Amino acid sequence: MVSARGLERIYGEGEASVQALDGVDVDFDHGLFTSIMGPSGSGKSTLMHILAGLDRPTAGAVQIDGVEITDLDDADLTQLRRDKLGFVFQFFNLLPVLTAEENVVLPLTIARRKPDQEWVDQLMETVGLADRKTHRPAELSGGQQQRVAIARARVTRPSVLFADEPPGNLDAESSHQVLQLLRSAVDEFGQTVIMVTHEPDAAAHGDRLIALRDGRLVHDAPPVSADAVIELLKTLG
């Protein structure tokens, strides 16, 4: 369970300062797929960065599974990432020198943990790449690469999986597959997913949609349909 209280984030100083977050309170329950939306400059990326411990708020607090993370030092944050967080990036960020399976178990390799082979096999099966284990990223399509990235994010069974525009660089078909994979992780394994996106279609896959504008939370409800999301975005400008 992730919980944020009174989050503020100001970039820069004096005249040139920008208030990216302006008092955000939000909780993310276990086993829920939440999409964060908002026009550019709304603070949606900043919110995710702070929730994931990648950036520090100017004021406010974030707890993950009851642990206050905003004042953790680098070593503790590293440990937190190993134990509780998973990431899926817009640009896949796979290591070209490793095979698909090696990329998947990379977080365990880094943490010097022994991979649970059954779980790894199951993940490769789930993302539909059981027959591509020994392929290198260059031999995979964009969609396949992103599916490897999802398996990698899940291999440590994290408390929260953060996804940053996961379908960003993909065609419609692959994009749909990737979102379906996130959806099934939530449905079948009770995985908590927090996703930043600007695509209404993507947001429609979630259980909950929150929207920001000018650093404030302006919408928080389950998404009805992609069209409804489009309408919502229009109102936000």
Place this chain on the structure above:
Amino acid sequence: MLGLTLKSLLARKWRSAMTALAVVFGIALVAGTYVLTDTTNQAFDEIFVKSNEKIDVTITGRERVDQPDGSVPAFSDRYLDEVRAVDGVSDAAGSVFTPGSILNDKGKSTGAPFAPQFISSVLPARLEALNYVEGRPPRKPNEAALDEAAAERGGLRVGDTIRLVGTGAALPYRLVGLTRLGSASFGGSSISQVTLPVAQRITGKRGEFDQISVAGKDSVSPEELKRRVAAVLPESLLVETGTENAERQASDVRDGLSFLTIALFAFGAISLFVGSFVIFNVFSITVAQRTREFGMLRTLGASRRQILRNVLVEGLVIGLVASVFGVLVGIGLAEGLSALLSGFGIDLPGNSLVVVPRTVIVSFLIGVGVTLVSSMIPAFRATRVPPIAALSEDILQAGGTRLWIRGLVSFVLGVAGVALIAWVLVGNIEGGAGAARIGAGAVCLVVSIAIFSPRLIQPLVRVIGWPIARFGGLTGKLARENSLRTPARTAVTSAALMIGIALVAFVTIFASGLNSSVTDVIAQNVRGQIILQGPGGFVEIPPEAVRDAEVVQGVEAASGVRYTQARVPRAGGTAVASVDPRSVDRVLEIDLVEGTQADLRALAPGRAVIGQKLADEAGLGLGDRFRPLTKTGRRPELEVTAIMASGNLDFLGEVVVSETQMDRDFGVKADFFGFVRVKPGENVEKVKDRISRTLDRPYPTVEVLNQDELEQRQREQINAILALIYVLLALAVVVSLVGIVVTLILSIYERTRELGMLRAVGMSRRQVKRMIRFEAVITAVLGASAGLVLGIIFAFLMGIPLEGEGFVLSYPIPTLLAILVLSALAGVLASVYPARKAARLDVLEAISYE
């Protein structure tokens, strides 16, 4: 993680190989120097141990005053009887072993130009170490033996005639035997044996020995025998066991060669230092390019230490690979170095190459150490990449160090560098300690410049790139802007070249100064138009040659000059010269501060002319008396009758005495130079020819030169050394060019998309090539001009304390400009491969490049 590191290293094979190459040369030079000196030392150890195999105790003259040629005084043969009478001595014999010349019947030298040749006497078989592989030892006065290798070099066989030259005329001897010393090699040097009386006569040591060798009875240990022998001999003689003597001689040779070792190590260090700049740059660029990767690893839970280790392990592996190749190349290089040195007249003995574990261990420590240290800063920069870098679309550059920290570090290093160099210059620290401090000081200075130079790059590149931007069209403008894009990168790349060029400029200026100083000294001090000297000006000539020259038709006067070292109270080791008072004022021009030319003509034993410097140091004035300690252990009393100007590169030392005194008290019996004054109205060249003809048969080793030829010889010698230094510095310059190549290729890789765009909007392949070429030229010229300026400053500073010695700097402007042009051409050369790579980029692929 280790597997990942190795895999990603392997994926960048090409880059890693170039990085390794940057230190391979330096390691090879270090390893090669070790192998060469170990091989040489082992050969000398073998020579000396073998020579003393049958000898229990040796007696030699004790060295009183260090001589430049390391010679020790001979001693009277009357001690032999006293030694023979010692209880426990079974056999004792005196011998002579003195440098001389060994010629074939036609008067041509049998060895390499500068290789040492020795004339020695035969010992009784009970003590003799040389084996006769052919013939027998000389028994009659007209017989001689020669070492097998020298005979082979000179094409000589038993029954042939050889001629030997010591302090007198060359006399013929019949070759009756060929010798060998076990399996030891003498390198380029050779030994001829004659009977003892003959050896004493040839070398001017009648009634004297260089050594007495003693064999003891079996019942007495060498140590005990040494004690007994020493008890009957005066303090002026050194008594050692055969083993001690061999060890001392070996260590003397080692000390004598240490300048060579230090010099070679210094060039290795320079090359490694330049290499470390290249490694630093490659790692910095690689770390910058991998920013997103490091960010991603951090989001997956990698700790800072893991990132640090990742980069450092790459450094470690590259260092290891470089060390392996460095040692292998170094072993090969030892052969090459040996050949190179013998090409310059330094012939070292050696059989098979000696590679000891220390050579390999030190090479590896240096290789890995330099690579690790150079990759340290980039590695720490990698740890500062925040995890968020994985999410950002633009590649974030990890923050650089703050300006004031840079400024402070640069300033502190600069001050430390100047202080270290000044310490050596002011404190007069000599040898390895001095060289090490100068080196450390120079390193501090250069690093200081490199740290601060990114600030200077902007204006410098603007100026240097101006002609290129002005006349090179768009490609020229783009090239200049590209060089400015990452000033730190350009700075480090050109700093690497700067180091090599600074040293090239420094030695060029210094050699040029030395050349013109020598010319000045000869022009100002020598009135004689014709000069006699030994082979290459390294060996003394028989005084009889000068006397014979004096009676040649058309000669007004001829006078010899001899040199030695003596110790003057309150001044220490001092160079002493002798002149012939009868003719000194006609062949030499001595600038007197006090006293007159008449005092020179009246220079008799007991009188001396001293230099202004010595007068100041030792507090001596006209009429004062002093007692210098000579190499033979005497202390003649000398009265100062005139004071001359100091400087002149110690042409006449600081003390001038008469020839008679030199002969009697300083123990020098041969001339170093002979100066000949031609009668007015005579044609100098004709007189010179007459002298040559007169001296040719009896004194074939004497060179007869006019002043221009003498200057020419001096220049040739200086230039030969200069050439050797150039070859060794070339290694450092090549390394810095490798740096330019790698940096260009890496920046092309970074700019793939941009290059694709330029091609897409119509830039031709040729234009792309030209742009890259211009970039390389800007970097090269930047480094070269900085190097030239630095070299000139260093030479100027180093020249200041030497001014008192008569050393005058001169700046060979055309040569320096040529260095600049050559550097620009080297830049073009360095750009060939990167330019071709950039021009070959596929436009479509480049644009969609991720």
